[in-house]
Amino acid sequence: LxxxxxxxxxxxxxxxxxxxxxxxxxxxxxxxxxxxxxxxxxxxxxxxxxxxxxxxxxxxxxxxxxxxxxxxxxxxxxxxxxxxxxxxxxxxxxxxxxxxxxxxxxxxxxxxxxxxxxxxxxxxxxxxxxxxxxxxxxxxxxxxxxxxxxxxxxxxxxxxxxxxxxxxxxxxxxxxxxxxxxxxxxxxxxxxxxxxxxxxxxxxxxxxxxxxxxxxxxxxxxxDEKNDAKAQAAKQEKLNQLNEKFSQLAAQIEAIQNVDDAMKIYDMQCDMIKKLKSKIDALEDNIVVKIPKQLKVMYENQCGLQQKIDSRKQQ
CATH class of the missing domain: 2.60.40 (Immunoglobulin-like)
Known part of the structure; x- marks a missing residue:
């Protein structure tokens, strides 16, 4: 299916x-x-x-x-x-x-x-x-x-x-x-x-x-068939924007794995991820994206955003 x-x-x-x-x-x-x-x-x-x-x-x-x-x-x-x-x-x-x-x-x-x-x-x-x-x-x-x-x-x-x-x-x-x-x-x-x-x-x-x-x-x-091409182009543009933003999000999460235990750096990284996540929500709240399990766990454990991540899982 x-x-x-x-x-x-x-x-x-x-x-x-x-x-x-x-x-x-x-x-x-x-x-x-x-x-x-x-x-x-x-x-x-x-x-x-x-x-x-x-x-x-x-x-x-x-x-x-x-x-x-x-x-x-x-x-x-x-x-x-x-x-x-x-x-x-x-x-x-x-x-x-x-x-x-x-x-x-x-x-x-x-x-x-x-x-x-x-x-x-x-x-x-x-x-x-x-x-x-x-x-x-x-x-x-x-x-x-x-x-x-x-x-x-x-x-x-x-x-x-x-x-x-x-x-x-x-x-x-x-x-x-x-x-x-x-x-x-x-x-x-x-x-x-x-x-x-x-x-x-x-x-x-x-x-x-x-x-x-x-x-x-x-x-x-x-x-309307006259607007189909325009609508498809607009949707593709949204996907491209989302993919770009999500790539940045994934990079930030990956970076967390390599930082030391200094709480100042840790808090700064979490804050950056939350800000980036809010930008994705503003981009298109109803687009569903898939977050790999290993990133999901890291996101939950270090940033406490489990509820938002769960709502973004692809069906």
Whole structure:
């Protein structure tokens, strides 16, 4: 699974769409192909945007999508879709580009239905499901920002009779920019027939099965394509600044290991590190950085900043 440093965009990096609600059905149809269908409630934040919405899919399924479609549920209009990659996302994803049938207005809420099929074996039915940003549910604390997600999951086994967990709803907090897995605990409910016969064996329902593991990805929605290059450049500049500052921080910590026991020198070094750390916080409070364990211990023992260091660990 992919893990990488995530960003919180500045206010001037305008997001076009805000996902207010997602209900996702995941199914294995007749034991032959993976099917994902999502009902999305989308609020328009900026009407001066292109008429496109992007639905994210794990890159593992690239060139394996056998069917994709989208519909405006309010107008009942079938929308044009194409499958494409985007260079402005560092996550291992590709997208279904959905062309809207209307020119959206600020504050307008759209109801979309997006569906795709993947011709894969049964072992993949529970491996992947994608998630979208829901700006209204973002949580910003001392650590990585998270998003609340609700999953409605349908499961059909590869056995002759199908099982259903359509009533299961799970709310999970997902750090932005990372994948996170969640294992279900509910048992399936037999939908038809009291017995399942497989060869010479006969099973009474409900048949036991391994818990379903679903993989979530929390991402920002697309920005206006006209501003993508500018936004990427701004984010890269922030990373470069952070890397430079953090290199200075690491050098200062390393220098502490070589100083003598004179408290005057020791206190001066600690003071320099605290000042440098405050500059990093001011640079970008929501950028998550990884501090190696040996530096973390030195930082804790000699400068007493354990809490701040813990809040900076990469997920």
């Amino acid at each position: 992919l893990s990488f440093i995530s960003f919180v965009l500045n206010d001037d990096d305008q997001l076009n769409y805000q996902i207010k609600n997602v209900v996702r059905d995941v199914n294995l149809v007749d034991g032959t192909y993976y099917k994902e269908s999502s009902k999305l409630e989308v609020q328009v934040l900026n009407h001066n945007v292109t008429k496109y919405f992007y639905y994210a899919i794990p890159l593992y399924f690239w060139n394996k999508v056998s069917f994709h479609s989208a519909k405006n549920r309010k107008t009942n209009q079938i929308l044009e879709t194409i499958v494409m990659k985007r260079d402005d996302y560092r996550a291992e994803l590709f997208f279904i580009q959905v062309e809207l049938d209307i020119q959206p207005e600020d504050g307008q809420r759209l109801e979309l239905l997006v569906e795709y099929h993947v011709s894969e074996g049964a072992e993949y039915v529970n491996k992947f499901t994608t998630l979208f940003t829901n700006k209204g549910s973002d949580k910003y604390g001392d650590s990585q920002p998270t998003q609340d997600r609700q999953l409605k999951c349908k499961f059909s086994s590869t056995l002759p009779s199908s099982y259903d967990i359509s009533n299961q709803k799970t709310i999970i907090k997902v750090p932005i920019g990372t994948y996170q897995s969640h294992e279900t605990t509910m048992s399936p409910v037999e939908r038809k027939g009291d017995k399942i016969e497989i060869g010479p064996n006969s099973y009474l329902s409900p048949l036991e099965f391994e818990p379903i593991t679903v993989v979530y990805a929390a991402l920002y929605p697309t920005m």
